[in-house]
Amino acid sequence: MKAIILATAMTIVLLAVVTIALRFHQTAQPAKQMTLIYFGCVILLVLAWFTTSVDLGFLAPSLLIEPEWLDFSLMLFFFTAAFFGGALQLYNLADRGFSLRILIDVEQTTHTIDADWLVANYGAGKGLTWMYGKRIEGLLETKLVDRKAEMLELTSKGERAADVFLAVRRFLRLEPYS
Amino acid sequence: MTLNPVPATLIAVAIWFLAFVCLHIVGLRSRKGNVQWLVLSYAACCAATLVTIVTLSMWRDSGQTLLLSIPIALLTSTCLFVLYVPAVYTILTSLSVATLILLRRTDGRMPETSLYDRFATRGIIQQRLCVLVGAGYLAENACGFSLTSRGRALARAFAFIKRLWCLGPGG
Numbered sequence: 001m002k003a004i005i006l007a008t009a010m011t012i013v014l015l016a017v018v019t020i021a022l023r024f025h026q027t028a029q030p031a032k033q034m035t036l037i038y039f040g041c042v043i044l045l046v047l048a049w050f051t052t053s054v055d056l057g058f059l060a061p062s063l064l065i066e067p068e069w070l071d072f073s074l075m076l077f078f079f080t081a082a083f084f085g086g087a088l089q090l091y092n093l094a095d096r097g098f099s100l101r102i103l104i105d106v107e108q109t110t111h112t113i114d115a116d117w118l119v120a121n122y123g124a125g126k127g128l129t130w131m132y133g134k135r136i137e138g139l140l141e142t143k144l145v146d147r148k149a150e151m152l153e154l155t156s157k158g159e160r161a162a163d164v165f166l167a168v169r170r171f172l173r174l175e176p177y178s
Numbered sequence: 179m180t181l182n183p184v185p186a187t188l189i190a191v192a193i194w195f196l197a198f199v200c201l202h203i204v205g206l207r208s209r210k211g212n213v214q215w216l217v218l219s220y221a222a223c224c225a226a227t228l229v230t231i232v233t234l235s236m237w238r239d240s241g242q243t244l245l246l247s248i249p250i251a252l253l254t255s256t257c258l259f260v261l262y263v264p265a266v267y268t269i270l271t272s273l274s275v276a277t278l279i280l281l282r283r284t285d286g287r288m289p290e291t292s293l294y295d296r297f298a299t300r301g302i303i304q305q306r307l308c309v310l311v312g313a314g315y316l317a318e319n320a321c322g323f324s325l326t327s328r329g330r331a332l333a334r335a336f337a338f339i340k341r342l343w344c345l346g347p348g349g
Binding site: 001004018019022023026030062063064065066067070074077078081082084085086089090091092093094095097098099100101102103104106107108112113114115116117118119122123124125126128129131132135136138139144145147148150151152153154158159161162163165166168169171172173174 | 323
C-alpha cells in the first residue's frame with residue numbers, strides 16, 4: 001500500500017507543478033517541459049521511498065506489499081502510468097485533440113454548425129488549414145519528415161515509423177489511407 | 179499466517195488484461211463499434227479479474243488479504259488501460275500517423291499542397307462529425323449540429339483544462 005500512497009501523493013505534486021509551470025513559465029514545447037517535471041518527480045519519489053519506513057508509520061502488516069522491490073517497482077509503474085496515461089495524455093487531448101476542439105468550437109459559438117463553418121472557423125476561428133499546419137510542423141520537429149522545396153519527404157526515421165503503423169493497421173484490418 | 183497476495187494478484191491482472199487486448203483486437207478486426215466494444219470488453223475483463231482475485235483470496239486465506247489485493251488489482255488494471263488506449267487511438271485516428279502512412283504509400287514524398295488537399299478538407303471534418311454523432315456527443319438536426327448534454331459536459335471540462343493550463347486554441 002506504500003506504493004499506492006506515495007505514487008498518489010507524487011501525482012498530486014506533479015499536477016500542481018505542471019499547472020504552475022504551464023501558467024507561469026510556458027515554453028515552446030510544453031510536452032517536453034512536462035516530461036522534465038515528471039523526471040524531477042521520479043527522483044523525489046525514489047528519495048521518498050528510500051527515506052520512509054516500510055509501513056509509513058501507520059500501515060497494518062497485512063497492507064504491506066512484499067517483497068520490497070515489488071512495492072518499489074509498482075510505485076514507479078503507478079506514477080509513470082499517471083503521467084503518460086494521465087497528465088500528458090490530458091495535455092495532448094486538450095492541446096491537440098481534433099474531436100475535442102470541434103466540441104469546444106460548437107459549445108462556444110451561437111452560429112449554425114456544419115462542416116463548412118468548421119472548415120473556416122475550427123480552433124477558435126483559425127480554420128482547418130492551421131490545424132493541419134500544426135500536424136506538419138510536429139512531424140518536421142520530430143524529424144519524421146523533411147521539407148524540400150514544395151515537397152514533404154519521409155526521413156528514414158519516418159519510414160520506419162510509417163512501416164510500423166502500416167503493419168499494425170494491416171493486422172487490425174483497418175482501411176489503408178490512399 | 180497469510181501468504182503474500184501481490185504476485186498472484188499481478189499475474190491475474192496481467193492475464194486478464196492480455197485477454198482484454200486480444201478481445202479488443204478481435205473486435206477491431208471484425209469491425210465492431212470501436213468505443214462500445216473497447217468499453218464492454220474492458221469491463222468484462224476487469225470484472226473477471228476481480229472475481230479471480232476474490233476466489234484466490236478466499237481459497238488461500240479466507241479473504242484476509244482482499245483489502246490489499248483489490249486496490250492493487252484495480253489500480254494496475256486501470257494503469258494498463260490508460261497506457262493502452264492512447265496508443266491504440268493514435269494508430270486509429272491520428273492525422274499525423276495518416277500523413278506518414280500516405281507518404282509511405284506514395285514513394286515517401288508528396289507536394290505539401292496535396293497533403294493539405296487530402297487532410298485539411300471538409301471531408302475530414304464531415305467524417306469526424308459523423309463519429310461524434312455516433313458516439314453521442316453531437317446531435318444532427320435541420321439547422322446543423324448541436325451538442326448533446328454529454329458533449330457539452332466534455333467540451334466544458336476540456337475548455338476548463340485549456341484555461342487552467344493556458345493552452346490557447348489548440349486542436
